[in-house]
Amino acid sequence: MRPTDVVQTRSPGRVVLLLCLLLAALGLSLFSASPADADTVGGDLPYQFVGNVQNNQKPLADVEITVQGNGYKATAKTDEKGQWKIGVPTKAAYKVTLDEDTLPKGVVVVKGGATTTAEFGLTNTKAVNFFLGKGERVTTDFFSQLFGRIVNGLQFGLMLALAAIGLSLIFGTTGLSNFAHSEMITFGALMTLTFSSILGWPLWIGIIIALVLSACLGWSMDAVIWKPLRRKGVGLVQMMIVSIGLSLAIRYVFQYFYGGATRQLPGATLPSTIRFGAVALSWVDIASMIISLVVLGGVAYFLLRTRIGKATRAVSDNPSLAAASGIDVDRVIRIVWVLGGALAGLSGILYAYYRPGVSWDMGFQILLLVFAAVTLGGLGTAFGALVGSLVVGLFVELTTLWLPSDLKYVGALVVLILVLLFRPQGILGRKERIG
Amino acid sequence: MIDWGAIFSNAAQELISPTTAAYALAALGLAIHFGYTGLLNFGQAGFMALGAYGYAISTLTFHFPVWAAVLVGVGASVVFALILGIPTLRLRADYLAIVTIAAAEILRLLFTTNTFDSVTGSATGLQGYKGGFAALNPFTFEGTVGFGPWQYNAYDWWIRLVGWIVVILAAVFTWLIMRAPWGRVIKGIREDEDAVRALGKNVYSYKMQSLILGGVFGTLAGMIFVLPRAVVPANYQTSLTFFIYAILLLGGAATILGPIVGSMVFWVLLSFFSGFIARAVAAGWLPFMSQVQAGQLRFILVGVAIMLIVIFRPQGILGNKKELAFVK
Numbered sequence: 001m002r003p004t005d006v007v008q009t010r011s012p013g014r015v016v017l018l019l020c021l022l023l024a025a026l027g028l029s030l031f032s033a034s035p036a037d038a039d040t041v042g043g044d045l046p047y048q049f050v051g052n053v054q055n056n057q058k059p060l061a062d063v064e065i066t067v068q069g070n071g072y073k074a075t076a077k078t079d080e081k082g083q084w085k086i087g088v089p090t091k092a093a094y095k096v097t098l099d100e101d102t103l104p105k106g107v108v109v110v111k112g113g114a115t116t117t118a119e120f121g122l123t124n125t126k127a128v129n130f131f132l133g134k135g136e137r138v139t140t141d142f143f144s145q146l147f148g149r150i151v152n153g154l155q156f157g158l159m160l161a162l163a164a165i166g167l168s169l170i171f172g173t174t175g176l177s178n179f180a181h182s183e184m185i186t187f188g189a190l191m192t193l194t195f196s197s198i199l200g201w202p203l204w205i206g207i208i209i210a211l212v213l214s215a216c217l218g219w220s221m222d223a224v225i226w227k228p229l230r231r232k233g234v235g236l237v238q239m240m241i242v243s244i245g246l247s248l249a250i251r252y253v254f255q256y257f258y259g260g261a262t263r264q265l266p267g268a269t270l271p272s273t274i275r276f277g278a279v280a281l282s283w284v285d286i287a288s289m290i291i292s293l294v295v296l297g298g299v300a301y302f303l304l305r306t307r308i309g310k311a312t313r314a315v316s317d318n319p320s321l322a323a324a325s326g327i328d329v330d331r332v333i334r335i336v337w338v339l340g341g342a343l344a345g346l347s348g349i350l351y352a353y354y355r356p357g358v359s360w361d362m363g364f365q366i367l368l369l370v371f372a373a374v375t376l377g378g379l380g381t382a383f384g385a386l387v388g389s390l391v392v393g394l395f396v397e398l399t400t401l402w403l404p405s406d407l408k409y410v411g412a413l414v415v416l417i418l419v420l421l422f423r424p425q426g427i428l429g430r431k432e433r434i435g
Numbered sequence: 436m437i438d439w440g441a442i443f444s445n446a447a448q449e450l451i452s453p454t455t456a457a458y459a460l461a462a463l464g465l466a467i468h469f470g471y472t473g474l475l476n477f478g479q480a481g482f483m484a485l486g487a488y489g490y491a492i493s494t495l496t497f498h499f500p501v502w503a504a505v506l507v508g509v510g511a512s513v514v515f516a517l518i519l520g521i522p523t524l525r526l527r528a529d530y531l532a533i534v535t536i537a538a539a540e541i542l543r544l545l546f547t548t549n550t551f552d553s554v555t556g557s558a559t560g561l562q563g564y565k566g567g568f569a570a571l572n573p574f575t576f577e578g579t580v581g582f583g584p585w586q587y588n589a590y591d592w593w594i595r596l597v598g599w600i601v602v603i604l605a606a607v608f609t610w611l612i613m614r615a616p617w618g619r620v621i622k623g624i625r626e627d628e629d630a631v632r633a634l635g636k637n638v639y640s641y642k643m644q645s646l647i648l649g650g651v652f653g654t655l656a657g658m659i660f661v662l663p664r665a666v667v668p669a670n671y672q673t674s675l676t677f678f679i680y681a682i683l684l685l686g687g688a689a690t691i692l693g694p695i696v697g698s699m700v701f702w703v704l705l706s707f708f709s710g711f712i713a714r715a716v717a718a719g720w721l722p723f724m725s726q727v728q729a730g731q732l733r734f735i736l737v738g739v740a741i742m743l744i745v746i747f748r749p750q751g752i753l754g755n756k757k758e759l760a761f762v763k
Binding site: 229232409 | 475521528532533536667681727732735740746
């Protein structure tokens with residue numbers, strides 16, 4: 001076990017956001033024209049990392065930045081404007097580290113960690129910035145950390161569950177392992193970004209429009225692609241590969257229109273001011289958990305109590321028998337796609353606040369975790385997906401107590417393989433489904 | 436104006452490039468898994484990563500000779516196949532798909548993490564492992580030699596020669612075992628697992644052998660893949676597996692020549708298309724598109740191509756419609 005980690009406690013209302021990563025987008029950032037008086041190391045090298053270290057809009061001088069990778073290492077200190085510039089010999093990925101010991105007292109890196117991996121886009125300059133904020137580097141005892149991780153894990157798990165239930169319902173009713181589900185997740189976040197950040201409409205309107213559009217996306221995916229393919233009698237493995245091609249195509253369509261940058265939704269960087277013992281949460285975190293719980297409750301009510309919901313479970317159980325008892329299977333599948341689209345869109349929006357940030361491949365980053373959740377719970381069982389998601393969410397967060405954070409998804413994926421070894425039908429699955 | 440000569444010459448070079456050979460070999464391994472046995476392996480990128488890292492790490496960290504480094508990579512992929520196969524080969528096909536894709540991602544994350552930076556080089560990867568391979572080079576000429584668009588130096592010819600010899604040997608080997616009783620059992624498993632089991636064959640064991648064999652092809656492909664470049668973990672994302680699937684489906688899943696022809700067609704067309712779009716954008720023919728967007732079009736195209744092939748010509752260019760891995 002590693003010694004207790006560094007955890008920040010943030011003072012109310014003061015956490016300051018450093019620069020947005022908007023700039024990284026097409027490289028045409030402010031920094032391409034950044035002044036030459038930034039503290040420069042290796043200025044004659046062809047590729048340049050640049051940055052601006054600020055806290056509360058005040059530049060911080062004498063902060064050490066180290067760039068390392070490809071057998072090259074260089075360190076620069078920020079000047080009185082908080083700027084730094086480090087040249088590197090090759091166009092490749094480098095690790096950029098901010099030495100937290102050189103920050104003034106009471107200032108820490110609050111999001112994303114003090115080390116990031118940066119890679120050049122199309123230009124020879126790349127802006128690297130750190131999210132600084134007020135806080136203290138205090139060590140908390142193991143149980144407070146554990147409690148904090150559990151809360152984060154629940155939040156992440158509930159968010160995963162929204163996506164996983166849709167995926168599981170689609171799998172249950174049509175047998176399709178839908179790899180394009182990740183793009184439905186991204187779509188919700190991108191639409192919120194479009195309406196609330198780019199067009200500047202109020203957030204709640206943006207979210208509602210995004211959810212409606214996500215539902216429409218689900219509907220049209222079924223109407224345009226999957227229903228004709230079912231009619232044509234295309235096999236399940238074939239459909240799965242079609243969904244992989246679809247996922248690839250849509251993902252790069254997103255990148256085509258939105259670029260490769262990570263952008264923030266309004267309010268994504270609210271301070272974590274609400275404290276429960278050792279756990280600090282922001283309003284967005286709490287709202288995210290409440291929304292997830294309410295929506296999951298609604299889905300449970302829909303599945304258990306309404307006629308359509310019962311029909312859905314019937315189709316999931318045995319489509320031919322359901323059709324024979326007068327259920328319109330195609331209509332049920334259509335509804336499942338609409339529901340799955342909206343749920344995936346919602347989980348995408350919540351994920352954009354959890355990460356935080358919206359990017360073209362954000363859904364694809366968690367697709368495997370969603371699949372792991374569905375498989376863990378038992379393929380095709382809606383409530384299994386919920387249980388599986390919570391397990392995966394908790395596991396991802398709890399393993400960071402022992403594993404470095406860049407390995408946090410590994411734990412969840414290893415658990416997936418182990419569960420299949422000992423209980424292949426999943427936690428809530430039934431044995432006959434796996435044969 | 437558009438430089439058509441450069442576009443065609445670049446596209447022609449792809450025909451025999453080591454990358455094409457590596458993808459062809461990886462696709463051949465996948466043909467054994469998916470085309471002949473019906474196993475949905477979505478972790479071919481993981482096998483390739485094991486080849487690349489197995490070779491590079493044994494050369495750089497342990498200073499092994501070339502043959503030992505190759506053996507380390509192959510051994511690692513056999514172990515990996517066993518780990519994947521034991522929990523999943525008894526289960527339904529889609530479980531293997533999810534587990535293999537997860538396992539390949541685990542490998543990539545382990546190779547990317549900063550924790551093992553001293554061995555794996557983390558996100559920046561490894562280079563400087565080519566000395567042993569270059570020392571075996573029998574070609575000694577200076578400068579570039581060749582004909583038409585294919586002008587390369589001694590090392591580049593050596594990579595191409597070795598790469599394609601391995602591909603040809605693997606293809607001949609696959610052709611031989613698929614005509615043998617072993618191959619008939621494998622194809623029987625694809626068509627009807629229960630029937631084969633009823634004949635007293637150990638289906639589980641055959642599937643495992645198939646998984647290992649195809650995985651070893653993937654591993655060798657991973658080694659060929661890194662000889663002309665550096666080992667970078669970002670190359671082994673799931674999209675690599677999807678590209679190999681695109682090649683396999685294009686050529687024909689249950690064929691020997693399909694993966695090779697598929698890889699050549701895929702890379703030549705992709706190079707031609709990217710070259711044309713990039714130059715068309717530069718020449719101002721497509722004012723609504725930037726250079727970055729032109730680069731992304733190829734991925735969109737690959738995605739759409741996968742969908743269309745699977746829907747409208749599931750047997751691929753060379754395949755036989757009766758022999759489809761898509762039954763069930």
